[in-house]
Amino acid sequence: MPTTTGRHVSLRNDSSTLTLSDDELRDGLVTLRDCLRWAASEFHLAGLFHGHGTDSPWDEAVALTLGALHLPWNVDPAVLDARLLPMERSRIVALVRERVTTRRPLPYLLGEAFFAGFPFDVDERVLIPRSPIAELVEHGFAAWFPEEPPARVLDLCTGSGCIGIAAALHLPTCEVDLGDISEEALAVARQNISRHDLGERVRAVHSDLFAGLPGRYDLIVSNPPYVDARDLATMPAEFRHEPALALGAGADGLDIVRRILREARDHLTERGVLIVEVGNSDRHLEAAFPEVPFLWLEFERGGQGVFALTADELDAHAASFA
Helix, strand or coil: CCCCCCCCCCCCCHHHCCHCCCCHHHHCEHHHHHHHHHHHHHHHHHHHCCCCCCHHHHHHHHHHHHHCCCCCCCCHHHHHCCCCHHHHHHHHHHHHHHHHHHHHHHHHCCCCCEEECCEEECCCCCHHHHHHCCHHHHHHCCCCCCCCCCCCEEECCCCCCCCHHHHHHHCCEEEEEEEEEHHHHHHHHHHHHHHHHCCCCEEEEEECCCCCCCEEEEEECCCCEECCHHHHHHCHHHHHHHHHHHHHHCCCCCHHHHHHHHHHHEEEEEEEEEECHHHHHHHHHHHCCCCCEEEEEECCCCCCCCCEEEHHHHHHHHHHHH
């Protein structure tokens, strides 16, 4: 689900070099440093929204150019002064032009996003991975499972499968189900299962929330649709490229979350834990259930609106969720 922490600055674009042809731009750029500086200038001038893995025009330029050249993030800085082939410069020019003119988020242009340290295939069938839950995955959910990792994990409303697959990679003994109502999203999730060679421990299941998911889980993690109607109507253009089904969830953003709270206990073990991201709709959730002791999690790299409830807490407040 979206976070809206990036900058969105509207600037005049009457000095944009994108008025030049692709060939003119390609011929004027020589080194990787040239391409980085040029891309950053155009992104700043265009007033792009940065909220899909980068948070500034410069970071976006770095991600685009390195991604276009299939270079890692930690590449030796000496490569900045390397001369690029004409076809490499042409690819960078084409990507920058499309990013500015269509407002398509960069991970869709590159076909790839990183989550919890791992790469994932992404396209317009799924949300772009960016959940702060990545930090919990990287720590193996140790706050709730300090001695023994969860045996069975459910990634509910899975989209690309990034949370569940990353959990399986960080917890090599767990079995993971990826549940989603969208067959298109599950097709992407299956690509990512194959990409990480996890077919023996991870499966993608078509399910309307819990309807197609038998059995119980030690951990249920969900990043469901949670954007309220007001936020949905005012989102930057970049978010319009993401599937609406995975974003909006009614007037207060809680249509799906209410169902999860009502049904999750029947699918948790006795020691089970439910972790759900609700983003900016956290205020609506607290107003709707003021008597429930939601544990709101804090993240070193930023992010908000993720709560945890144990099976015992879900039992204790079952009447509130009914």
